[in-house]
Amino acid sequence: MTLDSSRSRRAAAAVAVRPGEAGASSREVLLQTALDFFSKRGFTGTSIRDIANALGVSVSNIYHYFGSKEGLWLEIMEYSVKTLPDRLEGALTGIEAPLERFEALVRAHLTVSTSYQRELRMIFLQQDRLTDGGDRVNQDVQRAVLGIYIRELEALRAAGIIRTPHLKILAFNVLGVINWQLRWYRGDGPLPVDTVHREIVDFILHGLHGPDSN
Amino acid sequence: MTLDSSRSRRAAAAVAVRPGEAGASSREVLLQTALDFFSKRGFTGTSIRDIANALGVSVSNIYHYFGSKEGLWLEIMEYSVKTLPDRLEGALTGIEAPLERFEALVRAHLTVSTSYQRELRMIFLQQDRLTDGGDRVNQDVQRAVLGIYIRELEALRAAGIIRTPHLKILAFNVLGVINWQLRWYRGDGPLPVDTVHREIVDFILHGLHGPDSN
DNA sequence: GTCTAAATCGAACGATCGCTCTAGAAGCCC
DNA sequence: GGGCTTCTAGAGCGATCGTTCGATTTAGAC
Structure with a gap:
């Protein structure tokens, strides 16, 4: 269930392997x-x-x-992490209001993070030991995701919802909360995934002061 | 300047080395x-x-x-990461108001993170390849820091400032923002460290909605 | 059955790993 | 100077690393 059904092929020695066999x-x-x-x-x-x-x-x-x-x-990167930007963009189609879009973005990100928890842990553990081409993949994905967040934050600022001029810092803060969950959350623990996701969304949107403070 | 003057000794073969020589x-x-x-x-x-x-x-x-x-x-752990809990506690002495205490905690944490950026990156990169005793050090420190945050968050809840029953999730969210900064912030970039710290504190306290929303 | 290609194995290659050992160089006390 | 400890070097140990190779087994096409 965590695997894509269509699998791409790129190995050096291997050739045509039919899926499902x-x-x-x-x-x-x-x-x-x-x-x-x-x-x-x-x-x-x-x-x-x-x-x-x-x-x-x-x-x-x-x-x-x-x-x-x-x-x-x-x-492993090919079927998982590389699909992250497209999945995030996909969650935004049809939504107009900037704040709604942003919340949808965070929720989609959390959903994908849960599905590809191990795969994403890989890229956050890895530290420049791959060849140039291998490193590129990770960097491109992370840059693409950051770009999506900054773009949505710009829309929020244009709508007057946020005021800070440092959207990059803000984007990293949001990504920090989301990605840190990969480090500490264990699906087999007592905390249901829905609860964790809801708390994270609330924290990102409202910080320490709860949703009733505005 | 990032090094402690008093250095502890624990090596197997080495004996008494006077500092400053x-x-x-x-x-x-x-x-x-x-x-x-x-x-x-x-x-x-x-x-x-x-x-x-x-x-x-x-x-x-x-x-x-x-x-x-x-x-x-x-x-390396000995002179740096292991001192983290004590430094955080030290920043709280003399402060009474829960919200002031929490802000001081976060600010102190950011300050120490900046001083010991590389050392802290070490422990977040490392992944259970040390012997039992070596792993323990990292785990103990991380648990101690988490304990401090949860204790302060409980005070905030007692004061009616926060409402969520999931203080552990909240603590991890705060730690995520702070620790993620270790991954992306480069001191030689265009962003001054004060700006970054201020933005992070604001984000933790208020989330996307700025400080004027309450 | 035969033929062919994919799948699997076990042995081995050179390189590098953490680490030890022996021995010489440097520094200090007298 | 001698005598001692500290510091440093280099060779080498057994183990493991990523990788290659030749050969054998498996499975489908005819």
């Missing part, structure tokens, strides 16, 4: 296991043998499907 | 270089040889002073 199943299992390790220990903290041994398969298997360790990383 | 200088340079690497590439992403080669010294030198890679990491 036994071959794809091996692929998926490898991706999921790699995701578990990458999101918990980061890129350098995870070895190819960690992933292979966890599944009881050989390391050559991974190279057969993904070509390299970085290829495996990028494959 | 030539011996201490080698030590300091090693610590600073290690700090640069750890804060940029994390624990697993940094090798002992990275640090030694950057300084043109031998790896044995590092082991002479710190005993192990983890010892080097913990030594």
Whole structure:
């Protein structure tokens, strides 16, 4: 359920694998296991043998499907994090009022964050150990998301709802609240996801002073 | 200036080094270089040889002073991150009004974050690759800071200033804004540190709606 | 059945990892 | 000077790293 049904292909050695077959199943299992390790220990903290041994398969298997360790990383990025900007934009279509748009943006962001919690943890753990092309992916996505927030904040300022001239700082503050949730929130804890999302939206919109203060 | 004058000692092989001498200088340079690497590439992403080669010294030198890679990491934690809870508590002494206390807490936290930016980045990059004792340090500090925030938020609730029953979520939201700044703020950029701190305090206290909305 | 390609394995490569050991250089006390 | 401790270097240890390779197994097409 957390996986996209249409899967793109980019590996070096692997060729045409039809989705929904036994071959794809091996692929998926490898991706999921790699995701578990990458999101918990980061890129350098995870070895190819960690992933292979966890599944009881050989390391050559991974190279057969993904070509390299970085290829495996990028494959995970491909179906998850890279889709983030489009998903955020999609949540805005049809909404006109700036404040409504902004709230929809935050809510959509939280929803995607919940779906791709491990994938997003990966990019926030990773620290310039990939080749240039690999780093680019993360930077582009983060820049795109920031751009969306700044654009919406500009609309809020034009509407007279916010006054600060430092929209970039404001955008980072909002992103901080949303992304920090990736660090502390555990789905298996006592807090329901709806409660957490509602509290975060309230905090972003009203800060410490609750929604009844305006 | 970002270093404590009194330095604690815990290495395995090293013994009594008087501060302020030539011996201490080698030590300091090693610590600073290690700090640069750890804060940029994390624990697993940094090798002992990275640090030694950057300084043109031998790896044995590092082991002479710190005993192990983890010892080097913990030594950095010792003079910086571990002092965080005490510094936050110190900023609260003499202040009575809950809201004033909270604002002072946030401001002190931002000040310390600026002083120990690289050190704090280390602990947010690191991901359970240390031995049990090493992990404990980070966890204890983070728990202590969270405890301080929750205690102050309880005072705010008792004073009727906030209403939400989910103080833990609220505390994480505040910490998210503060800690996220470690990820994006560069001191050499165009934004003055005072401006950033003021915007963050305003955001935490009032959210998107500015300070004149209550 | 045969043929072919995808899937999987185990061994091994060179490089790098954290770390140890031995030994010489430098600094201080007398 | 000698005698001691501290500091530093370099070689090398076993382990693990990402990766490659040849060979074997599996599975579908005919």
